[in-house]
Amino acid sequence: MKILIADRLAELMREEGLNQVKLAQRTGVKQNTISAWLCKKKEPCITSLWILADYFGVSVDYLIGRRDI
DSSP: OOOOHHHHHHHHHHHHTOOHHHHHHHHOOOHHHHHHHHTTSOOOOHHHHHHHHHHHTOOHHHHTTSOOO
16 A cells, blocks of 8 residues: 555645644644655654644544545
């Protein structure tokens, strides 16, 4: 299974009109960490996935590509 975290995160950010700085401010995640995720240099740990899922109102399964809803 291909993990789609970077693609899903970029899509969610685009839908919300967020840039990396705004997302960092709203979630408490460092901007350089978000950048690394979007560039596919790193993948978020489970705690970060929970933070992102809660912020965007989606499931962790959606973020990692296990579900399309």
